[in-house]
Amino acid sequence: MAKRIDVSGLNAYYGAHKAIDDISMTIEPRSVTAFIGPSGCGKSTFLRTLNRMHEVTPGGRVEGKVMLDDENLYGSGVDPVAVRRTVGMVFQRPNPFPTMSIFDNVAAGLRLNGSYKKSRLKDIVEKSLIGANLWNEVKDRLNKPGSGLSGGQQQRLCIARAIAVEPQVLLMDEPCSALDPISTLAIEDLIGELKERFTIVIVTHNMQQAARVSDRTAFFNLAAVGKPGKLIEIDETERIFSNPSVQATEDYISGRFG
Amino acid sequence: MDYSAPPITNTPPPATGSVSGKAVRPGDRIFLGLSRGSGIALLVIMAAIGAFLTYRSVLAISGDKANFFTTLDWNAAGLEPKFGIAVLAFGTVVSSVVAMLIAVPVAVGIALFISHYAPRKLASPLGYVIDLLAAVPSIVYGLWGALFLVPHLGGLYSWLNDYLGWTGIFSYSNGAARSLFTVGILLAIMILPIVTSVSREVFLQVPKMHEEAALALGATRWEVIRMSVLPFGRSGVISASMLGLGRALGETMAVATVLSPSFLIGSSLLDPGGGTFAQNIASKFSEADTFGQNALIASGLVLFVITLLVNGAARLIIARRKEYSGAAA
Ligand SMILES: Nc1ncnc2c1ncn2[C@@H]1O[C@H](COP(=O)(O)OP(=O)(O)OP(=O)(O)O)[C@@H](O)[C@H]1O
Numbered sequence: 001m002a003k004r005i006d007v008s009g010l011n012a013y014y015g016a017h018k019a020i021d022d023i024s025m026t027i028e029p030r031s032v033t034a035f036i037g038p039s040g041c042g043k044s045t046f047l048r049t050l051n052r053m054h055e056v057t058p059g060g061r062v063e064g065k066v067m068l069d070d071e072n073l074y075g076s077g078v079d080p081v082a083v084r085r086t087v088g089m090v091f092q093r094p095n096p097f098p099t100m101s102i103f104d105n106v107a108a109g110l111r112l113n114g115s116y117k118k119s120r121l122k123d124i125v126e127k128s129l130i131g132a133n134l135w136n137e138v139k140d141r142l143n144k145p146g147s148g149l150s151g152g153q154q155q156r157l158c159i160a161r162a163i164a165v166e167p168q169v170l171l172m173d174e175p176c177s178a179l180d181p182i183s184t185l186a187i188e189d190l191i192g193e194l195k196e197r198f199t200i201v202i203v204t205h206n207m208q209q210a211a212r213v214s215d216r217t218a219f220f221n222l223a224a225v226g227k228p229g230k231l232i233e234i235d236e237t238e239r240i241f242s243n244p245s246v247q248a249t250e251d252y253i254s255g256r257f258g
Numbered sequence: 259m260d261y262s263a264p265p266i267t268n269t270p271p272p273a274t275g276s277v278s279g280k281a282v283r284p285g286d287r288i289f290l291g292l293s294r295g296s297g298i299a300l301l302v303i304m305a306a307i308g309a310f311l312t313y314r315s316v317l318a319i320s321g322d323k324a325n326f327f328t329t330l331d332w333n334a335a336g337l338e339p340k341f342g343i344a345v346l347a348f349g350t351v352v353s354s355v356v357a358m359l360i361a362v363p364v365a366v367g368i369a370l371f372i373s374h375y376a377p378r379k380l381a382s383p384l385g386y387v388i389d390l391l392a393a394v395p396s397i398v399y400g401l402w403g404a405l406f407l408v409p410h411l412g413g414l415y416s417w418l419n420d421y422l423g424w425t426g427i428f429s430y431s432n433g434a435a436r437s438l439f440t441v442g443i444l445l446a447i448m449i450l451p452i453v454t455s456v457s458r459e460v461f462l463q464v465p466k467m468h469e470e471a472a473l474a475l476g477a478t479r480w481e482v483i484r485m486s487v488l489p490f491g492r493s494g495v496i497s498a499s500m501l502g503l504g505r506a507l508g509e510t511m512a513v514a515t516v517l518s519p520s521f522l523i524g525s526s527l528l529d530p531g532g533g534t535f536a537q538n539i540a541s542k543f544s545e546a547d548t549f550g551q552n553a554l555i556a557s558g559l560v561l562f563v564i565t566l567l568v569n570g571a572a573r574l575i576i577a578r579r580k581e582y583s584g585a586a587a
Pocket residue numbers: 014017019037038039040041042043044045046057226
């Protein structure tokens with residue numbers, strides 16, 4: 001259940017402001033692709049174009065093509081709601097539904113997609129929580145509100161919620177930036193396991209994290225404040241971190257930036 | 259949050275270098291006195307009002323020659339005063355319930371439309387018009403109700419009678435529509451603006467991250483509302499409804515203008531007649547003698563108690579699911 005993403009000539013706007021310019025890249029299935037780059041260079045914006053969340057922002061507009069295997073997500077007649085069911089997303093700040101129990105949080109996406117028998121729902125919820133490395137911590141309090149968990153647990157709950165619907169692709173926007181090192185490690189391990197099944201894209205400001213978890217790394221940059229962000233290069237993570245082909249990438253990674 | 263050190267406002271410590279002892283500026287002292295004084299004054303005024311109402315009510319109820327709670331009559335004059343609040347309590351509760359049943363769903367719908375569906379160009383004028391409705395004096399609503407609503411409700415009443423007449427509650431045989439149901443409809447229109455604008459504010463405050471959580475799972479707009487907006491706005495909508503209910507329970511002029519009062523409890527909501535606490539007080543107070551006034555005050559006290567109970571119940575509902583409230587996240 002993993003698909004290749006093929007982006008070509010993608011521009012995204014906030015009203016009149018062009019946030020990313022002419023991005024083309026291929027994201028391999030069953031692998032982790034990391035996006036790195038300075039703040040404001042459009043990593044989140046680009047990520048959000050991959051599941052058509054960008055257009056939810058007032059004024060948000062996208063040009064270009066995003067192929068998921070052989071289907072253009074921006075083709076006419078494509079329902080953004082259906083796209084988001086195929087391409088899951090985990091946000092920077094854990095956002096479980098505060099009024100729902102842990103169980104209902106994980107089941108939320110399933111219930112949107114159709115009706116399941118209770119026993120089947122239970123199985124999927126358990127499987128997803130195990131998949132998100134959270135089962136042991138919450139199995140005795142599935143009916144307690146999800147907002148009562150710690151930040152790291154909440155983030156893993158959000159991952160469980162996202163993988164419960166078996167998406168083709170999982171997008172993660174700085175999923176560990178609000179977490180302590182131990183929860184961060186737990187989630188990085190989890191990403192390593194999840195890539196067996198999903199295509200994973202992760203935005204991170206943490207170079208070590210990108211080096212640890214990703215197979216390929218994309219470096220974004222922007223020429224100046226107010227200018228749109230561009231993709232500088234994308235390559236095997238090892239190569240990006242040892243011997244990038246663009247000088248700006250090396251400067252950014254080694255901290256000699258700006 | 260701002261953790262920087264607060265500006266130093268205290269007077270410098272005495273030359274001895276001691277930091278014990280208090281340094282209070284005149285401004286602090288004046289403000290403390292003012293706020294404490296107004297707090298106490300408020301309590302004293304409340305106590306005085308309460309004592310006055312209770313005293314006059316006790317006088318009235320002890321002089322009542324019939325049961326104050328069950329009697330279907332209001333005759334507080336003469337040597338054998340017989341009066342009871344049964345009709346008033348019934349009419350007040352029924353008209354308010356009808357108003358809530360109509361107004362709350364409509365208000366929530368309008369609020370959702372303004373906050374989540376309408377294009378911005380339409381949303382703000384619409385919100386403005388709704389707020390404007392709240393500024394119309396209640397006597398104007400009353401006149402509109404009596405001169406427009408009453409003559410035009412016959413059709414609706416016959417229709418209700420055709421389909422729901424068998425329940426008894428909605429049976430109707432030609433007559434002026436000066437009934438509790440009409441009052442309910444009018445009250446619904448009157449409380450619509452307040453319930454709508456408070457609900458709208460609450461819906462607009464739903465954190466974007468909660469809505470995006472639903473969107474990212476592939477929720478449609480309505481599903482986003484069901485999963486994120488309504489649960490978050492629940493307690494706010496309850497509070498908004500309570501504000502509206504408070505107004506409906508106490509509404510005087512509009513009810514008095516529309517209703518043709520009588521001291522009967524009819525089985526049908528569409529029958530003319532009935533009464534409410536506020537309407538009864540308004541229409542009888544000026545002609546009542548001292549004892550009659552006491553009797554009306556006693557009925558007002560009952561209305562006050564009902565309002566308190568309703569508010570208490572609402573608070574309970576809100577508090578019961580506090581651990582699930584969106585505010586905790
Ligand atoms: N809601 C918005 N409305 C208008 N402009 C926006 C909005 N969100 C982002 N932008 C602009 O788009 C550009 C790219 O922002 P984006 O959030 O994608 O950057 P980022 O690379 O994710 O940064 P960070 O690393 O800080 O998260 C920035 O110039 C930003 O100011």
